[in-house]
Amino acid sequence: MKINFIDLQSQYKKYESEINKEVLEVMSSAQFIGGSKLNTLEQSLATYCGVNHAIGCSSGTDALLLALMALDIKEGDEIITTPFTFIATAEVIALLKATPVFVDIDEDTYNIDPSKIEEKITPKTKAIIPVSLYGQVADMDEINQIAQKHNLIVIEDACQSFGATYKGKKSCNVSYIGCTSFFPSKPLGCYGDGGAIFVNDDEMAQKIRIILNHGQDRRYNHKYVGINGRLDAIQAAVLNVKLAHFDEEVSKREEIGQKYIDGLKDVKGIKTPFIKSDRNSVFAQFTLVCEDRQMIEEKLNNAGIPTAIHYPKPLHLQEVFEYLGYKEGDFPISEKISQKVISIPMSPFLTNEEQQYIINTLKRDND
Known part of the structure; x- marks a missing residue:
């Protein structure tokens, strides 16, 4: 697929x-x-x-x-x-x-x-x-x-x-x-x-x-x-x-996002997005936090499912900002999350069949 x-x-x-x-x-x-x-x-x-x-x-x-x-x-x-x-x-x-x-x-x-x-x-x-x-x-x-x-x-x-x-x-x-x-x-x-x-x-x-x-x-x-x-x-x-057509697309994004959240909630080693009750998300990216990102990335890519990492290195550790004097450990949550995030396909035009295939792939061999 x-x-x-x-x-x-x-x-x-x-x-x-x-x-x-x-x-x-x-x-x-x-x-x-x-x-x-x-x-x-x-x-x-x-x-x-x-x-x-x-x-x-x-x-x-x-x-x-x-x-x-x-x-x-x-x-x-x-x-x-x-x-x-x-x-x-x-x-x-x-x-x-x-x-x-x-x-x-x-x-x-x-x-x-x-x-x-x-x-x-x-x-x-x-x-x-x-x-x-x-x-x-x-x-x-x-x-x-x-x-x-x-x-x-x-x-x-x-x-x-x-x-x-x-x-x-x-x-x-x-x-x-x-x-x-x-x-x-x-x-x-x-x-x-x-x-x-x-x-x-x-x-x-x-x-x-x-x-x-x-x-x-x-x-x-x-x-x-x-x-x-x-x-x-x-x-x-x-x-x-x-x-x-945008309102229709936003509704579709929410629907697809919720289907991902429901479908992946019991998968070990994966955390789905947390959306606060007083707001929604348009899921510009649908981003998971994984205990073993490399394994998840390989599993998805081997199944023909594209992935992306938003973002692999926090800004305080980028070479261009060395002059600011920050070091590793200064922002531990950003550093930890950057090592665990992976984004999976998301668009209002993602079909039910495609999304179920992605969910099934992530659930496969999960114990």
């Missing part, structure tokens, strides 16, 4: 006529940057998340970078985040010559542990960037309360959690700024790189819009140092189609 890790081909086939029509309209108009497709997308995204402003941009990484630039983050500032995530979260902090300050994760959710944040706050701390990892929103109420107490800004890195719900609110609308990614493999993905920033503050939204277009407040008049962070119209066209 040939199983895709993420089945983008089936998704395209289902929406093919709609996507082709939208993309061809962009081609015919020759308006490849900005325009009506982007305007429609931004309005729809804002409505979907219940925020005042959704701002399309060139990637999830640039969404985080733009948020920090708009907050005037500079050399010497400290930003608290998690070491157990993709490097983009800390990379943008370092790019601005600010200092990533890591806090270990919760052993059940793999998101940043709010109880460990306050001890890392110093007079140089300016913001906290929790990551809503694997599709489940972090403990935002606790994080926002800590931030409010210390006059800090919270930026949700929602690059894996667009569409998830936290206590009745959508991810990207649970902090001062929300940032997401539309990389093709994300729950809502385009056909290239793309992202968005979500904010309720009108002045901040305007500043972000200026910075993402080379700092221009009007043509050839540059108010800030900016970047080329625009989302192109073809990607907006693709996202408009996919967003119209």
